[in-house]
Amino acid sequence: MxxxxxxxxxxxxxxxxxxxxxxxxxGDPMEQFDRWMNEIKVLMPRDATSMTLATASVGGMPSARIVLLKHFDAAGFCWYSDYRSHKGQDLAENPQAELMFYWPLLERQVRISGKVERLPDADARSYFAERPLGSRLSAAASQQSAVVDSRSVLEQRVEELRRQHGDGPIPKPEQWGGYRLVPVAFEFWQGRESRLHDRMRYRLQDGAWIIERLQP
Known part of the structure; x- marks a missing residue:
């Protein structure tokens, strides 16, 4: 059998x-992304900002995970994390990455590649203070991606921090902050009948965005 x-x-x-x-x-891929983001936020507001972040080590080993887009503007696309995490280590060695958004309700995906830089610490402190208390405690208690003996160890650390700070502010961990991907290329993919998909690529050439249709 x-x-x-x-x-x-x-x-x-x-x-x-x-x-x-x-x-x-x-003509500007940021405007195109903004159009698509505004459409998908209406249909799936809780997951519209979920994106795959693909990094690679200095040796070329790829790694991908889902993170949340927190804000974007003409300068790039931003998220926050522990600098000591797996992705943080990759980006310290090889500061370039690709983001991928998949929006099944509109049969669309967007890929964005570019260089990655750290956001100013003031930006990270400001955003950290806006996070829910539980998220701040978890970030402060955890060294992301490090081995831990059990979940109870993490829960105990969270409770210790809660007692230590009481009703006061939770300080942002020194090794926690933000990243910005500065785009050099975009691809907008629209699913079509019989797998004859529409793919539009934007790439920088002499400081201007060039738009090209790619074969599916």
Whole structure:
């Protein structure tokens, strides 16, 4: 008897969303991203900002995980993390990455690649103070990605911090802060019928954005 537990070749779906034409694309990819983000926030507000962050070590080993976009503007796309985390170590060695947003309700994805830089510490302190108390305590209690003996160890650290600070502010950990990806390329993907998808790539050339249609 054949073991086909990992065989998914028979799974199919059709993409039937709207087209993405070159004439409809904004000249600036940030504007195009803003249009798509505003549309998806209405349909899935809790998950619209979830993005895959792909990094690589100095030796070229890739690593990917889901993080949350916290803000973006003309300068780039920002998130926050522990600098000692796996992604933090990768970015310290190799400060370039790719972000990927997948929005199934609109059959869309966006890929954004570029250089990564740390945000000013003042920005990190400001955002840290805005986070819910539980999130601040967890960030202060955890050395992200480090081995720990058990969950109870982490819970005990959180309770110790809670008792230590009482109703006072929780200071931002020194090794916790923000990152900004400064884009050099975007790809906007729109699912289409029969896998003839629309793909529009923006890339910088002599300081200006060039838009190109890619084959699916």
């Amino acid at each position: 054949t073991d086909n537990r990992g065989d998914f070749k028979g799974l199919r779906r059709e993409y039937e969303a709207q087209a993405l034409n070159l004439v409809d694309c904004a």
